[in-house]
Amino acid sequence: MTAATDWDRLLSPLLSARRFDETLLRSAGLVTGVFHVSIGMEATAAGLACVKAEGDIVMLGHRNHAHLVAIGSDPEALYREVLGRAGGAQQGRAGSMHLADASRGVPYTSAMLGGGAAVANGIALALARGGTGRLAFAFFGDGAMGEGIVYETFGLARAWHLPIVFVCESNAPAVERGRFAQLARAHGVAAVSVDGSSPRAAVRALSYAAAFARDGSGPHFVEATTAAWPGNATFIPKLERAFDVGRVANPPGDEFEAADPVRREAQALLSDGVPLDRLRALDAAISERMRRAFESAALAPPATGGVAHQDVWG
Amino acid sequence: MITAQLTYHEARTRAIGRELMANPDAIVIGPSLSLPFNPDDRLLERFPSQVLIPPYSELATAAAGVGAAIGGLRPLVALSTASFMYYAWPAIVNEAPLVRYLSGGGASAPVAFHVHSGSRRGGGPQHEHTPQAMLHGIPGLRVVAPGTPADVDAALHLALTGPDPVVIVDHVLLSEVRGTVPGNPADLGPSLLRSGSDALLVASSEMTQRALAAARALESEGLSVGVLNLPVLAPAPVAEVVSAASDYRIVAFVEESRAAGSLGAFLLASLLAHRPESISTALICTGDAPAPFALELLDRVVPTQGWIVAETRRLIERAS
Numbered sequence: 001m002t003a004a005t006d007w008d009r010l011l012s013p014l015l016s017a018r019r020f021d022e023t024l025l026r027s028a029g030l031v032t033g034v035f036h037v038s039i040g041m042e043a044t045a046a047g048l049a050c051v052k053a054e055g056d057i058v059m060l061g062h063r064n065h066a067h068l069v070a071i072g073s074d075p076e077a078l079y080r081e082v083l084g085r086a087g088g089a090q091q092g093r094a095g096s097m098h099l100a101d102a103s104r105g106v107p108y109t110s111a112m113l114g115g116g117a118a119v120a121n122g123i124a125l126a127l128a129r130g131g132t133g134r135l136a137f138a139f140f141g142d143g144a145m146g147e148g149i150v151y152e153t154f155g156l157a158r159a160w161h162l163p164i165v166f167v168c169e170s171n172a173p174a175v176e177r178g179r180f181a182q183l184a185r186a187h188g189v190a191a192v193s194v195d196g197s198s199p200r201a202a203v204r205a206l207s208y209a210a211a212f213a214r215d216g217s218g219p220h221f222v223e224a225t226t227a228a229w230p231g232n233a234t235f236i237p238k239l240e241r242a243f244d245v246g247r248v249a250n251p252p253g254d255e256f257e258a259a260d261p262v263r264r265e266a267q268a269l270l271s272d273g274v275p276l277d278r279l280r281a282l283d284a285a286i287s288e289r290m291r292r293a294f295e296s297a298a299l300a301p302p303a304t305g306g307v308a309h310q311d312v313w314g
Numbered sequence: 315m316i317t318a319q320l321t322y323h324e325a326r327t328r329a330i331g332r333e334l335m336a337n338p339d340a341i342v343i344g345p346s347l348s349l350p351f352n353p354d355d356r357l358l359e360r361f362p363s364q365v366l367i368p369p370y371s372e373l374a375t376a377a378a379g380v381g382a383a384i385g386g387l388r389p390l391v392a393l394s395t396a397s398f399m400y401y402a403w404p405a406i407v408n409e410a411p412l413v414r415y416l417s418g419g420g421a422s423a424p425v426a427f428h429v430h431s432g433s434r435r436g437g438g439p440q441h442e443h444t445p446q447a448m449l450h451g452i453p454g455l456r457v458v459a460p461g462t463p464a465d466v467d468a469a470l471h472l473a474l475t476g477p478d479p480v481v482i483v484d485h486v487l488l489s490e491v492r493g494t495v496p497g498n499p500a501d502l503g504p505s506l507l508r509s510g511s512d513a514l515l516v517a518s519s520e521m522t523q524r525a526l527a528a529a530r531a532l533e534s535e536g537l538s539v540g541v542l543n544l545p546v547l548a549p550a551p552v553a554e555v556v557s558a559a560s561d562y563r564i565v566a567f568v569e570e571s572r573a574a575g576s577l578g579a580f581l582l583a584s585l586l587a588h589r590p591e592s593i594s595t596a597l598i599c600t601g602d603a604p605a606p607f608a609l610e611l612l613d614r615v616v617p618t619q620g621w622i623v624a625e626t627r628r629l630i631e632r633a634s
Contacts, residue, residue: 057385090418102420107384108413112404118374119409122381122389125366129339129387136381149404152374159369311414312453313549314422314477 007274008282010199013049013070014262015283017042018243019290020069024082025239030298032084035096038066040197040229041169043261044222045070047202048137048167051210052105055134057123059116060109061141062097063169073101075290079297092303093311114144117166118153124162124219135163135213142170145180154187157219165209166221169196171228184221196224197259200268227259245283249276317497322488323348325463325495327355329470330390332499334361337388340474343368343379344392349430352489376402376427380410380479383425388474396431396483397443410479411454426473426480431459432520432570433605433616434486442605442612446483447571450548450580457548458502459483461522463493465545471499483547485520502545504554510540512630513564515598516555516581518544521568521617528622537630547577552584559585559593564629566596568622573599594633598625 006012021037038045045066052058052071060067068078073089081088082096089099097111107123110116120138127134144150145168157164166189168180181191190212194205202224209220229240248266252258266279315332326347334340334357342365348355358365368375372393379391393399399406406427413423433442449457456478460466466484473480507522508529515525522543529539542558544551559565565585567578578597585595601615613621 059381088418090416094416094418098416100417100420102417107421108417110409112408115377115404115409118377118405119381119384121374122378122383122387123385124381125378126382126385126387130385149373149377152371153377155369155371156374156378160366311417311419313456314414314424 007269007272009050010046010203011265011269011279011282012286013046014042014199014265015286016290017045017066017069018262019287020075020078021065022239022242023290023294024079027294027298028238030083031096033095035082036063038063040256040260041171041226042066042070043196043199043202043226044139044167044169044206044224046199046261047206050203051206052137053134055105055132056137057105057107057120057127057134058137058139059120059123060100060106060139061113061116061144062111063141064099064109065096067139068099068101068104068106071104073104076293076297079294080300083297084303085297085300086303087300088303091307093307114140114147114149114153116140117144118149120164121153121157121162124157124164125160128163133214135165135210137165137167139167139169142168142172142175142180144168145183151187154184154189154219158188161216161218163213163216164219165206165213166219167206168221168223170223170225173228177225178223181221181223189219189221190217191221191223193223193225196226197261197264199261199265226261227256229256245279248279315497318495319492320463320495322463322466322491322493323353323355325493326466326470328495329467329499330355330357331360333470333474334364337474338364339386340364340388340390341366341382342390342392343375344394347392347428347484349394349486352486372398372401373405376405377409379425379427380405380413380423383410383423383479384413384421388424390426390428390473392428394430395441396429396445397440399427399429399445402427406481407449407452407455411452415454422477423479424477426482428482428484430486431483432485432487433612435609435612436607437605438607439604444483444571444600446481446547447575447577449481450550450577452548454478455548456480456546457483458546459485459519460545461488461517461519461543462507463491463495464500465502465543467495468500468502469545472502483519487520488523491523504546504551504558505543506540506558507543508539508541510538512538513566513626514540514542514559514562515566515568515622515626516542516544516559516578517568518547519570521570524617524619524622525568527619528626531619531623532626535627537627539626550577550580552581555581556585556588563592564594564633566598566626566629568598568617570600570616572602573597594629596625596629598622
């Protein structure tokens with residue numbers, strides 16, 4: 001991970017997450033099961049990479065690729081897991097929907113709507129009793145906001161004043177921005193709503209919420225709304241378009257391109273005076289890293305053997 | 315602590331107190347392991363910093379127990395009446411038991427869930443469930459159903475120090491049962507509480523006590539009946555049951571669960587697979603009905619001492 005003051009502290013995790021999924025989608029036929037990509041929704045993941053402190057714990061959901069790549073998990077281990085190959089992040093027992101990395105504070109991933117958020121409350125309780133100013137993050141989509149578990153979770157977080165940041169990544173076009181924040185507030189949880197396609201706005205919101213929770217002010221909710229990427233609705237999405245760093249200076253081709261968080265950050269950097277060549281060089285290095293990681297994972301043998309029956313009972 | 319003669323509820327209160335004192339990271343989520351009509355364990359009063367009161371929200375509470383365990387605490391989530399745990403089902407069956415497996419081995423969730431299961435006489439169809447039959451097939455979960463004061467002592471030690479998520483299936487009617495509790499917690503496992511030569515009854519929880527009473531009653535008729543107490547339901551103690559049953563021609567499984575899906579049905583099948591030709595077996599289980607409110611009706615659904623006596627006598631007579 002790059003230092004917080006680096007010019008690419010947002011673009012680097014954004015591009016890593018984007019190129020990770022694009023590379024996977026180019027060979028989607030190799031995946032033997034279900035997976036979900038994060039394309040168009042990387043702003044909050046990049047925000048997490050900037051805001052997460054040492055010792056914070058993160059619960060993700062079924063759409064988790066961007067967060068793990070952004071916080072620095074080894075892409076090859078993730079690819080191996082998604083492809084069901086030996087040496088996967090969880091030995092092939094979890095797959096895309098349950099990607100995790102305990103060494104980076106993601107102990108396991110529940111793919112049930114709102115499941116991880118409810119568990120994160122308990123993690124926040126443990127961190128609070130440790131008294132070190134660490135906090136728990138819980139990421140989930142707009143779908144979870146229909147589940148009763150989320151409202152029980154808000155109630156408990158409020159009753160116990162837990163150091164937790166709930167992040168709802170909403171790509172539901174039918175739900176007006178602010179609606180989910182309103183629901184959180186109605187359950188006693190402080191909330192903000194941001195444009196989730198703006199990485200800088202996402203960082204500001206997550207920083208604010210994290211500082212709030214870290215100070216002992218209790219739980220905080222962040223609603224980040226994004227455009228729905230045309231390909232992310234189906235179980236096995238196809239790569240409909242790839243990010244083109246060379247087009248960043250051009251006007252957006254359509255609504256999605258206008259709301260693309262990677263493009264927006266690249267554009268903002270150009271406005272800040274970072275030369276396009278530096279963006280190209282960063283992108284080339286990241287793209288190459290993902291390509292190599294994928295190729296190596298795809299050549300690995302399938303996950304086999306006794307691991308199927310290990311780690312059930314301790 | 316010293317070896318003592320205690321009632322079941324005294325043993326439970328002593329054990330949870332011992333575990334909370336031994337480990338400041340051990341916590342109870344919920345006010346008590348007692349029900350309102352039980353002698354109160356006064357946990358909140360005795361351990362104010364280790365007892366947390368949640369709002370009524372079983373699912374969030376149980377899931378918080380899972381997270382607290384991942385975070386290094388040793389939580390016991392007191393869910394009260396067993397059917398309340400259905401609200402918490404996703405956390406108990408689809409989060410806690412999967413954490414180690416899904417994490418790749420890097421994390422685990424050794425959380426304990428405590429419930430009061432079974433017929434308490436007068437609770438009615440919604441408050442007298444025995445969810446253990448739905449739980450013993452869940453990989454990664456330990457399910458324990460103490461039948462004696464010594465069992466509940468060992469069960470709480472396992473639940474608050476062991477490596478896995480545990481469901482403690484407690485039973486209100488055991489509250490006043492007396493027994494010897496060792497000074498240091500023992501490993502929880504099957505115990506032959508009574509040996510016999512005519513038949514073996516295999517039971518857990520309240521049914522262990524009813525099987526013992528039935529065996530005593532049958533003794534006065536000149537029949538010698540053993541009782542094997544099975545406080546661990548999952549992982550299923552198949553080898554122990556097969557071994558303990560090896561001296562018997564007649565083995566009956568007494569269980570407060572419907573026969574379909576019961577642990578007894580699985581153990582019976584395992585036993586028959588080992589000794590297909592030389593054994594008579596039976597399931598003495600709850601009837602195919604909810605637990606009715608009126609006591610005369612309840613006694614037609616949940617096995618009573620008299621029911622166990624009659625069924626055992628019939629098995630012995632049929633085999634001779």
